[in-house]
Amino acid sequence: QIEFVVRDDFTTLRGRVSAHGRPVTGAVLLMPVLTPRMARLAFAASDGTFTVGGLTPGEYLVLAVDRVDEFEYTNPEAVREYSAGMQTIRLFPNQQGSVSLELQHRDH
Numbered sequence: 547q548i549e550f551v552v553r554d555d556f557t558t559l560r561g562r563v564s565a566h567g568r569p570v571t572g573a574v575l576l577m578p579v580l581t582p583r584m585a586r587l588a589f590a591a592s593d594g595t596f597t598v599g600g601l602t603p604g605e606y607l608v609l610a611v612d613r614v615d616e617f618e619y620t621n622p623e624a625v626r627e628y629s630a631g632m633q634t635i636r637l638f639p640n641q642q643g644s645v646s647l648e649l650q651h652r653d654h
Contacts, residue, residue, distance in 0.1 A: 553602065555639035555640050556600050556601060556602065556639075557601045557602075557637040557638060557640065557641055557642065557643065558597065558598065558642045558643070559597070559598045559608070559637060559642070560596070560597045560598075560643070561596055561608070561645040561646060562590070562594045562595050562645075562646050563590040563594045563610040564647070565649040569592075570594055571591065571592055571594070572590050572594075572610045572611060572612055573588075573589055573610065573612075574587065574588040574589065574590060574598070574608065574647065575607075575608065575614075575625065576601070576606050576608055577606060577607045577608075577620075577622070578604055578605070579606065579607060579634070582620070585619050585620045587619065601637055603637050603638055603639040604636070605635070606635050607634055608633050609628055609633075609647070609650060610631070610647035610648070611651075611652055612649055612651050617652065628652075631647070631648060631650035633645055
């Protein structure tokens with residue numbers, strides 16, 4: 547038996563990515579704490595802002611990186627080396643969260 551759960555309490559995350567106090571573009575990783583392999587990517591615009599809607603309420607680890615090529619962002623082990631730049635945020639049903647992130651540079 548397969549059971550489907552339909553939700554109508556999604557949340558939105560808005561934010562800004564910066565480097566040395568200036569807005570920058572970058573990839574934003576949103577990794578649900580309970581289901582890290584369900585990570586999502588968003589991209590900050592040239593003014594550093596981003597918006598991600600349709601998120602399931604809960605706790606997320608959020609990280610901004612300069613590039614995602616060859617980055618296994620759905621693998622918690624691959625993301626762990628950037629933990630210093632991560633923020634934890636709790637998103638509540640039918641509400642909007644916000645975060646400010648410092649861009650992390652991937653050297654390899």
